[in-house]
Amino acid sequence: MTYSSFLQSEFLILWRRKQDVLNALLFFILVVALFPIGVDPSPAFLAPAAGGIIWCAAVLSILMAIEGAFKEDYLDGSLEQLVTSGLSLPLLMLLKVLALWGCVVVPLLLIMPLLSEMLFLPSTVFWVLILTLLLGSPSLFFIGLIGSALTVSLRQGSMLMMLLILPFYFPVIIFATSAVHAAQAGLSYSGSLAMLLAMSLLSLVVSPVMTAIAVKASVN
Amino acid sequence: MRWVWFHKLGSPKWFFFQSKSWVLPLLGLGSIGLIVGLVWGLAFAPADYQQGDTFRIIYIHVPAAMLAQSCYFALGAAGFVYLVWQMKMAPIFIKAIAPIGAVMALIALVTGAIWGKPTWGTWWIWDARLTSVLVLFFLYMGIIALQSAFDDVMLANKATAVVCVVGLINLPIIKYSVVWWNTLHQGATFSLAEKPAMSAEMWLPLLVSVVGFYLFIAGLVLWRMQSEILQREHRSSWVKKEVMDRGL
Numbered sequence: 001m002t003y004s005s006f007l008q009s010e011f012l013i014l015w016r017r018k019q020d021v022l023n024a025l026l027f028f029i030l031v032v033a034l035f036p037i038g039v040d041p042s043p044a045f046l047a048p049a050a051g052g053i054i055w056c057a058a059v060l061s062i063l064m065a066i067e068g069a070f071k072e073d074y075l076d077g078s079l080e081q082l083v084t085s086g087l088s089l090p091l092l093m094l095l096k097v098l099a100l101w102g103c104v105v106v107p108l109l110l111i112m113p114l115l116s117e118m119l120f121l122p123s124t125v126f127w128v129l130i131l132t133l134l135l136g137s138p139s140l141f142f143i144g145l146i147g148s149a150l151t152v153s154l155r156q157g158s159m160l161m162m163l164l165i166l167p168f169y170f171p172v173i174i175f176a177t178s179a180v181h182a183a184q185a186g187l188s189y190s191g192s193l194a195m196l197l198a199m200s201l202l203s204l205v206v207s208p209v210m211t212a213i214a215v216k217a218s219v220n
Numbered sequence: 221m222r223w224v225w226f227h228k229l230g231s232p233k234w235f236f237f238q239s240k241s242w243v244l245p246l247l248g249l250g251s252i253g254l255i256v257g258l259v260w261g262l263a264f265a266p267a268d269y270q271q272g273d274t275f276r277i278i279y280i281h282v283p284a285a286m287l288a289q290s291c292y293f294a295l296g297a298a299g300f301v302y303l304v305w306q307m308k309m310a311p312i313f314i315k316a317i318a319p320i321g322a323v324m325a326l327i328a329l330v331t332g333a334i335w336g337k338p339t340w341g342t343w344w345i346w347d348a349r350l351t352s353v354l355v356l357f358f359l360y361m362g363i364i365a366l367q368s369a370f371d372d373v374m375l376a377n378k379a380t381a382v383v384c385v386v387g388l389i390n391l392p393i394i395k396y397s398v399v400w401w402n403t404l405h406q407g408a409t410f411s412l413a414e415k416p417a418m419s420a421e422m423w424l425p426l427l428v429s430v431v432g433f434y435l436f437i438a439g440l441v442l443w444r445m446q447s448e449i450l451q452r453e454h455r456s457s458w459v460k461k462e463v464m465d466r467g468l
Contacts, residue, residue, distance in 0.1 A: 146386060150379045154369055164362040164383060167355050168390050171397035178401055199393065206389060210382050213303065217378035 001085050006092055010099035013072075021065065021103055028061035028108065032115055043120040050119035051129055051180030055173050058108060058133065059140060059166075065104045066144035067161055069096070070152040070215070079152075080219050089215065090208035093145065097208075101141045109133060128183040132176040135193055139200040142207035143168045149214035172199060230307045232449045233458050239442045246439030253432020261425035268422075277335045279426055283433035285328035288356055291321030291437070295363070296388025299381040309445075311377035312452065314384060315367060316444035320437060322360035328353050348399040355394050359387050373452070 014021065035053045036046060046053075073079040082092055109130060116126050147165040151157030179192035228234045261279030268275040295314055302310035332350060333343045344350065363383055370376035453459045 143386070146382065150366065150382060151369075153372075153375065157369075160362075160365055160369055163358075163365055167358045167362065167394070168386070170355055171390070171393045174397045174401040195397075202389075202393075206386065210386055214379065214382050217375050217382075220374070 001081075001087065003087065003091065003095060006082075006087070007095045007099060010096055011103070014099060014103040020068070021107060024061045024065040024104060025107055025111065027064055028057050029111070029115065031057035031060055032119070036119075047120040047122065048181075048184065050116060050121040051125070051132075051184075052173075052177045053119060054112070054115060054121075054129065055132070055176050055180075058137070059169050059173060061108075062104060062137065062140050063144060063162055063165065066100065066141060066148050067158045069100060069145060069148045070218075074152045074218065079215060083216055083219050089212035093149075093208040093211040093215070094204075097138075097141050097145055100145075101138060104141075105133065105137050108137075122184065125180060125183045128189060129180055131193060132179050132196060135200060136172050136176045136196040139172055139196075139203040140169060142200070142203035146207055146210045146214055149211045149218060152215075153218045172196065175199070229309050230305070232308055232312070232453055233456075235309055236446055236449050236462075239446060243439050243443045243446070246435050246442065250432050250434075250436025250439055253428055253435055255432075257425050257427075257429025257432050261422075261429055265422050265425050266419070271339055274335065274338045277331050279429045281328060281331040281335060282426060283430045284324045284331065285353060286430060287433055287437055288321055288325040288328050288353060290434075291317050291324060292356060292359070292391060293388070295321065295384045296391070299384025299388065302377065302381040303385060311381065312445050312448045313441070314363070314380055315448055316441050318360055318363050318367065318380075320440060320444075322357060322364060324437075325353055325357040325360060329357065348395075348401070351398045352395045355398070356391075359391075363387070 032053055035049070039045060070079060073082070083089060085092075112130060112133070113126070116129065121129065144161075144165050147161040150164070151161040154160065175192045175195045179189040179196070182189040182192065258279055262276050265276070265279075267273050295317055298310040298313045298317075301307050302314075329350070332353070336345070337343050363380055366383060367376050367380045370379065450459055450463070
């Protein structure tokens, strides 16, 4: 096994199990739909809240997508193969995040125009929202993967994983929605975007190592 | 040579016998500090000229909030020690201190709400401090839940240590993001810092109370660690001897 063959197989697995990604997307749209139905369908409420609604829904659906990231690998023993392969485990984890991020976030971005139209998001703010998703979502994946690796050996791990990981998502949501709000108010939003990027870079450094430790502990 | 004490910390037996004589004095001093600080603060300290007697809850609220944060730093440090040196005592310490930290965060939240009702007119606002203590509480609960979810002790140790370290890295980010978020949305925050500067009659009992809280919690943590050591090492001969000779 090499790094490139690992990346290839990850993409292939995700492609063959595309129903999972599709489910996460459908879940995302459903959560977004809850807000107009449950709170208020008028543009006066939805337009200012759109950034927050989309981010909350995105966080939940990304958690759904990450939650099972190691389950199959753990059950069929390929996780052990990764540990004993002699390749750097943190690097493999980094590649795994890369594959997962590409397969979940790209479709998410593709349906974003539709959803922002449904939530009456002004078109000037739309691109800011896309930018926050692009810059902020890597850190969601990196942090989430730690939780997924920690709870993979548990039968009822998914609830626990959400309980563990959601508090760590607070800062990302805060900075992302404040960037959208600042853009809506006509203020400068580059500071929030820089913070999102900084958090993604920090988790890029910390998370693969931590995920590798968690995978090693879970496999033993 | 100076690091010998640090390496000895890795031995539960050494720790057990070293810490045995510490628990009672710590708990005793802590109780005295608590009683003196609280009675002094609640009954004898002068009333605040703005808030009247309502401010007296500070003598419970502030120590609890301080401990909730201190416990988390200790937790993160122990997680780091475990990940780097695989020290046996670190997970025992984490297991002993996590529920205490959670209770302290809860006390800070509840007393804060009780204090907020008469002074701010509301039980809860999404103020930066309140929100960050709430997140802290959730972090504690996550760690406790994770620790109790595993049957395998080694795996539970590793997993909680990872979460503690990640939490320690994230704690400042969470704290400052909340501060930033809050100040962006509402100009004037209700801040504890805006209270008039305290006179000595007011902060002295607070100091005594804080020290009492710390000592009491230190004793409690040691006590919990000792029972955890006995439980984890129940197969070893020194535990059998200890229990047979002196009982539980």
